[in-house]
Amino acid sequence: MRAGIENLIEQVVTGLGFELVDVEFSPRGRLLRVFIDIERGITVDDCATVSNQLQRVFEVENVDYDRLEVSSPGLDRPLKNAVDFERFAGNEVQLRLTLPINNQRNFVGVLEGLRDGAVVLTTDKGEMQFSLEDIEKARLVPKF
Numbered sequence: 696m697r698a699g700i701e702n703l704i705e706q707v708v709t710g711l712g713f714e715l716v717d718v719e720f721s722p723r724g725r726l727l728r729v730f731i732d733i734e735r736g737i738t739v740d741d742c743a744t745v746s747n748q749l750q751r752v753f754e755v756e757n758v759d760y761d762r763l764e765v766s767s768p769g770l771d772r773p774l775k776n777a778v779d780f781e782r783f784a785g786n787e788v789q790l791r792l793t794l795p796i797n798n799q800r801n802f803v804g805v806l807e808g809l810r811d812g813a814v815v816l817t818t819d820k821g822e823m824q825f826s827l828e829d830i831e832k833a834r835l836v837p838k839f
Contacts (some may be wrong), residue, residue, distance in 0.1 A: 700758060702770050704729055711745060716768040725761040732767040737767035770837035777809060777827060784808035787836040790816065790831050803836065
């Protein structure tokens with residue numbers, strides 16, 4: 696069910712010209728959080744447009760939910776796929792691996808992009824490479 700709803704959300708969001716960054720389902724699926732982005736940045740009007748369109752589509756498709764939240768991914772945007780790791784090269788990121796390397800699961804460094812399908816990160820210990828499959832979570836580190 697979730698995969699079907701995610702595909703539906705992605706069709707609506709991309710159809711409106713936005714990028715779907717992430718979808719979160721609360722336990723029991725009563726709250727849907729949808730994170731969208733666009734290169735120029737997300738406005739309140741963008742969120743309202745996407746929210747209104749999703750509500751109409753959910754009504755037609757009989758998607759059962761209590762609350763829908765649409766927002767930008769924030770300054771600590773999650774990185775989910777290969778395209779994200781290329782697009783945000785040069786930025787500082789925080790990675791958490793599914794399994795530790797030398798008893799360490801969390802790494803922070805400057806994202807260098809992808810090399811041979813692996814995420815390349817320059818840390819204080821030098822350059823490191825991680826397989827996309829081994830990354831549990833990755834986020835941009837906000838600059839203030």
